[in-house]
Amino acid sequence: MDIEELQTFVEVADAGGISSAALRLGVSKSIVSRRLFRLEAELGVQLLARSTRGAALTEAGATFRDHAARVCAEIDVAREAILPAGDLRGRLRVAAPFSLGPTHFAPMLAEMARRHPRLRIQTCYSDRFVDLIAEGYDCAIRVGYLQDSNLIARRIGAVHGKLVASPNYVKAHGSPETPEELLAHQALMQGTEAWQLTDGGKIITVRPQGASRPTTARPWSPPLSQDSGSPTCPIGSPMTTWPPGHWCRS
Numbered sequence: 472m473d474i475e476e477l478q479t480f481v482e483v484a485d486a487g488g489i490s491s492a493a494l495r496l497g498v499s500k501s502i503v504s505r506r507l508f509r510l511e512a513e514l515g516v517q518l519l520a521r522s523t524r525g526a527a528l529t530e531a532g533a534t535f536r537d538h539a540a541r542v543c544a545e546i547d548v549a550r551e552a553i554l555p556a557g558d559l560r561g562r563l564r565v566a567a568p569f570s571l572g573p574t575h576f577a578p579m580l581a582e583m584a585r586r587h588p589r590l591r592i593q594t595c596y597s598d599r600f601v602d603l604i605a606e607g608y609d610c611a612i613r614v615g616y617l618q619d620s621n622l623i624a625r626r627i628g629a630v631h632g633k634l635v636a637s638p639n640y641v642k643a644h645g646s647p648e649t650p651e652e653l654l655a656h657q658a659l660m661q662g663t664e665a666w667q668l669t670d671g672g673k674i675i676t677v678r679p680q681g682a683s684r685p686t687t688a689r690p691w692s693p694p695l696s697q698d699s700g701s702p703t704c705p706i707g708s709p710m711t712t713w714p715p716g717h718w719c720r721s
Contacts, residue, residue, distance in 0.1 A: 474546055476510040477539045479503055480518060484536045486604055488525035494607025497562055560589035566603070567612040572596035576612060634666070650675045 482492040483503065493500045511518055518532035528536060554560070567576050573596055584592050595601060601611055603622065617624055634653075636646070647653050650668055658679035668675045 472513060473506075473509070474543070476506045478543050479506040480510055481536060481540050481543055483507065483519065483526055484528055484532065486607070487527075488605075489521075491605050491607050495564070495609075496607075558589065559587040562591045562593065563610075564593045564595070564608045565610055565612070566595045566597065566601040566606075566608045568614055569596040569598050571612065571614065650677050653677050653679055 479492065479496060482495055483489055486492040486495060489500050489503050489507075493503045496503065507519065514535070516531045516535075517529050518535055519526040520529055565576075565580065572594065577594070580592050580594060584590060595608070601608060603609075603611055612627075614630055644656060647656060650670075653666075654677070656679065665676050665678045668677060
């Protein structure tokens, strides 16, 4: 029995479809299908019920999946035992926000790749929500509050944002002194409908009116030197501390 066929079956079972498994494995869908066909032919049972919506485990497939996963895990342990200590290998697919990835995480990933030449790192920098399972990613860096899911999350740091405006904008429109006054101002948004501000332990949610929403975020260099410059939250919509007395920076 081929170990690649077992690994492919486990990936398809966990991903819920051939397309997602192919992305994770870095092979074509036709290769995944052939491996599954050979495995089912060798076992003489149908492991997956295929449809246009994906692939679901049969009763036999659900039982076999657990055994196959244990075999694959044991093979991985055996490989690690004979490799030099700390030597990572294989492919790692990482998704990160475009506003942070190239500037903050790319240098660390480059150093990781240098230390582990047998590790192939693939990155996706995008401020859209990346579905790790459906799109075949191993991990993601995310900013903000996470919805409940069966994924494992670890907090790696805090993001403190500031609301800023150009001198020309403040001169033309004035400087808001309270969160409520933001509603009368133009705003630049990054993929969010609201700002969350904190006043001590109190969280204030503000939904600016007449907002301009760029579809793609970049490392923050907004055009605030023009008259149209406006208060903006530099990284999406992080929890922002409300400074006493004033908040507008030039």
